[in-house]
Amino acid sequence: MDGHVVLHFRIPFATRWGQHIVVYGEGSVLGNWDISRAHRLTCQHVDDRLIWEGRLKIPVVPSISYRYALVxxxxxxxxxEREARTVAFLSQPDGVIDLLDDWQDMSHPAYALSKSAFTDVILNGKTRVVGPTCAGQSAQPGLVVLKFRVWDWGLQDGDEVVMTGSLPQLGNWQQSQPLRLTEVETPYWEAEVAVPLKAFPVTYKYAIQNQSGSFSLEVGENRITALDSDPTAKTPAVVVRNDGPFRHEKLWRGSAAALPVFCLRTKDSVGVGEFADLKKLVDLCSATGMRMIQLLPVNDTSVYMNWWDSYPYSSLSVFALHPLYLSLDGLSGALPTELNRRISAARMELERGDVDYEATLAMKLAIARAVFDHEGDETLQSEGFKNFLADNENWLKPYAVFTFLRELFGTAEHWKWGTLHKPTAKVIDRLTSPDREHFRSLEFVYYLQYHLHCQLLDVSRYAAANRVALKGDLPIGVDKRSVDTWMNPALFNMQYSTGAPPDYFDRNGQNWGFPTYNWEEMSKDGYAWWRQRLTHMAQYFHAYRIDHILGFFRIWEIPGECTTGLLGHFRPSLPLTRHELESHGIWDFDRLCDPFVTWTILEDTFGDLAQEVASKYFVEHRQGYFKFRPQFASESDIEAIQARAGSPAWLVDEVQRTRTGLLRLRQNVVLLRDSQDSSHFYPRINLQDTSSFQELEPHWKGQLQWLHDDYFYRRQEDLWRVHALKTLPVLMGATRMLVCGEDLGMIPACVQPVLAELGLIGLRIQRMPSEPNQEFGDPASYPYMVVASPSCHDTSTSRAWWEEDPDRRERFFFQALGGEGPAPERCTPGIMKTIVRQHLESPAMWAIFPLQDLLALSPKFNTRPAHEETINNPTVRKHYWRYRMHVNVEQLLSDKDFVQELQALMLDAGRCAEADLPTKLNGRSG
Structure with missing residues (x-):
């Protein structure tokens, strides 16, 4: 094509002072995708909108792609913008093409349906007949070619997009004569008409028409396309109207079951839930109209090689899968009789009420090794294995070496491995050489990971085929004793630990023991470690939950010698400076930063033991004032104080009380010194609760309280917003998985606007409302872009909470459930049904239920003591994660009453359609 064409960009956007809209894209005129060379638009007010526009003259080409940015x-x-636009009609030499666009904002709920959970799984049943792009009419005198473009990811099979409006070609608003659009590429639909100049402005709406002829007009005001109001502007030959998403009256809403893999029980599992067991849970979800299964992390956590490793968030490797979830039956289709006998015996021996982590893992590894010794070489020579090894050797070989060295040195604390504590590529190559004595052990690790990969991938494909998405979990941290910190030490601050400030879960805060991230270092390669991690997850999962998403705004960083979360501070944050404190009249920093211990405080804390405690653990540095002895100066030093083995119970109790009191005194500070800058300080969280604070004179107390509140609730908001907008978009853009965030706890004001801006799905737990001054959340008032849940793995189940907190139970029964009279002492199936129905009827996109809460709907399945169904107690530092269903999934599937009750609940709330349910189980189907 010869000649040039003028592109006239027009887009409404409400900017603030100092902000500008630019356009950039392919070709030298648009900067060849270099945003620094973008074309800056100008703005003008049109009615009540701010319109940004600009004209560019470019050579005529078949098509051109571009996008807008805010700078x-x-x-x-x-x-x-979230993605580029392409203009495919530029065959008007020396003409003008008006590009009328709307900003493509990730915050729009319709974009959620573009994620793989929907396109590849939940809405994947649609048969798409994609037609050619509208070829482009030639503009005739007095006519303008008007090209409409709209998109919709949520169409059902047989649906098509049509439009009606003020033109004869649009049926003059007669719904019986709509204009049919063509699906040119999923999810875009286009139509093209020639419009007389006098017919502008054109008003119209889109509609969905199905095979039966039903016509569903979109909601909202009529859409309008008008020509440029500038009388001096040249009339365009073509107007391309990018209308954005179809405006549905009802947004898609679904439901899901949540259960960690280890909690599953089937007739086939051996001692613990296995990846293969998920297929039967998929069957249950499919049968009841639930469209997702939410899991906890499934990565290897084998740090200590004991039950402490049952904690699924302390990853040994963010890539390796946990051998605990291996299906032994799935290792081979033809095992010798003796090995089959061993598997059956293990299944019977380990069939216990809860998971015996150590026995189960040991048994599985022993039998898997026997299978490997019998026929492993055949697997190692297979094409599938060779491809797996080639695709994953960048993490698999270091992981295998790490597991070998962990056994060799008797610890995963790699800083104790001598010269091997700093690995290089050459070291890994040398240690994985086939001529090494330990190479067979490494091959066994490769073999295990290959089978785990195949088994989980098989489950993922099975789930997708049944339109059930798998939702994984992205832990906020990794263990300090992990492959990732060993191989990438620069990415982590090993001298600190990650945790959370005091909250609903623990008034002492939480200390998870993970190193904090060195975000500055991570940014240098575009956060490659995160992108690789998520790309790896996306092989198996269609969605994921970001654990403690607040950590991507700011993390609660705790000195490495601490065991609780009370003495932490936020990173990044703006600290208090010496100059700032002095300007408030505050100057005695030793008094404020050192534990404040007086004889009176010792007596109040320890009673009759005060003198003994003072002489053993403290030094009196002036009359009546004490300092900790150096060997007891940190929380970890104090936690190490233990009664000797075999001590009488009274002594064990006395030591425990002494340890608790010493910890409280160690935390009795008002300010925390910055470890890297002596002129910077952080307020100790909830400093007003300390006796150190209470002993200060009134002026200091007032000033310090104001500074405390400013640090925690005001001064950091812009800093945290900027930090989140650097990191979260990288995670979200790494894959097409649907992203949800766990945004519980101490929520900064900047969090919800950022999540909304990014289109990230939040979380609402009814007993932990995010709204201030509310004791209980109201599911009916939840926003759309959230997950609504009555409980989660970090809380008691609904039944257990009902029994353990009678005072709140009474208020919940009255306020949230509208009950009358005293609340029942037990959470009955009827009460649980009301709670479930509230969440299902919520506007929230997802209603997700721990399986224990669904079992509570049935008098057959709610028989286990409620407290035994709790998965985690966050107040216990070394909690044993071992809960396992007391019934197997096959029993649930075969119980017609249970299945049909769930079906009815989902149908009545509009969380599924009758067509989504298997006819043989759906009592409503003909």
Missing amino acids: LEDGTVEKT
Whole structure:
């Protein structure tokens, strides 16, 4: 094509002072996708909208792609559109093409349906007949070619997009004569008409028409396409109207079951839930109209090689899968009789009420090794295994070496491995050489990971085929004793630990023991470690939950010698400076930063033991004032104080009380010194609760309380927002998985706006409302872009909470459930049904239920003591994660009453359609 064409960009966007809209894209005129060379648009007010526009003359080409960005005066990019647009009709030499666009914002709920959980799984049943792009009419005198473009990811099989409006070609608003659009590429639909100049402005709406002829008009005001109001502007030959998403009256809503893999029980599992068992849970979800299964992390956690490793969030490797979830039956289709006998015997021996982590893992590894010794070489020579090894050797070989060295040195604390504590590529190559004596052990590790990969991948494909998405979990941290910290030490701050400030779960805060991230170092390669990690997850999962998403705004960083979370501070954050404190009249920093211990405080804390405690653990540095002895100066030193083995019970109790009191005194500070800058300080969280604070004179107390509140609730908001907008978009853009965030706890004001801006799905737990001054959340008032749940793995189940907190139970029964009279002492199936129905009827996109809460609907399955169904107690530092269903999934599937009750609940709430349910189980189907 010869000649040039003028592109006239027009897009409404409400900017603030100092913000600008630019356009960039392919070709030199648009900067060849270099945003620093983008074309800056100008703005004007049209009615009540701010319209940004600009004209560019380019050579005529078959098509051109572009996108808009929001930038500051200095060129700093605030945000860009989620994807590029392509104009495929540029065959008007010397003509003008008006591009009328709307900003493609990730916050729009319709974009959620573009994620793989929907396109590849839940809505994957649609038969798509994609037609050619509208070829492009030639503009005739007095006519303008008007090209409409709209998109919709949520169409059902047989649906098509049509439009009606003020033109004869649009049926003059007669719904019986709509204009049919063509699906040119999923999910875009286009139509093209020639419009007389006098017919502008054109008003119209899109509609969905199905095979039966039903016509569903979109909601909202009529859409309008008008020509440029500038009388001096040249009339365009073509107007391309990018209308954005179809405006549905009802947004898609679904439901899901949540259960960690280890909690599953089937007739086939050996001692613990296995990946293969998920297929039967998929069957249950499919049968009842639930469209997702939410899991906890499934990565290897074998750090200590004991039951402490049952904690699924302390990853030994963020890539390796846990051998605990291996199906022994799935290792081979033809095992010798003796090995089959061993598997059957293990299944019977380990069939216990809860998971015996150590016995189960040991048994599985022993039998898997026997299978490997019998026929492993055949697997190692297979094409599938060779491809797996080639695709994953960058993490698999270091992981295998790490497990070998862990056994060799008797610890996963790699900083104790001498010269091997700093591995290089050459070291890994040398230690994985086939001529090494330990190479067979490494091959066994490869073999295990290959089978785990195949088994989980098989489950993922099975789930997708049944339109049930798998939702994984992205832990906020990794263990300090992990392959990742060993291989990538620069990415982690090993001298600190990650945790959470005091909250609903624990008034002492939480200390998870994970190193904090060195975000500055991670940014240097575009956060490659995160992108690789998520790409690996996406092989198996269609969605994921970001554990403690607040950590991507700011993390609660705790000195490495601490065992609780009370003495932490936020990173990043703006600390209090010496100058700032002095300007408030505060100057005695030793008094504020050192534990404040007086004789009176010792007596109040320890009673008759005060003198003994003072002489053993403290030094009196002036009359009546004490300092900790150096050997007891940290929380970890104090936690190490134990009664000797075999001590009488009274002594064990006395030591425990002494240890608790010493910890409280160690935490009796008002300010925390920054470890890297002596002129920077952090307020100790809840400093007003300390006796150190209470002993200060009134002026200091007032000033310090104000500074405390400013640090925690005001001064950090912009810093945290900027930090989250650097990191979270990288995670979200790494894959097409649907992203949800666990945004519980101490929520900064900047969090919800950022999640909304990014289109990230939040979490609402009814007993932990995010709204201030509310004791219980109201599911009916939840926003759309959230997960609504009555409980989660970090809380008691609904039944257990009902029994353990009678005072709140009474208020919940009255306020949330509208009950009358005293609340029942037990959470009956009727009460549980009311709670489930509230969540299902919520506007929330997802209603997700721990399987224990669904079991509570049935008098047949709610027989286990409620407290035994709790998965985790966050207040216990070394909690044993071992809960396992007391019934097997096959029993649930075969119980017609249970299945049909779940079906009815989902149908009545509009969380599924009758067509989604198997006819043989759906009592409503003909």
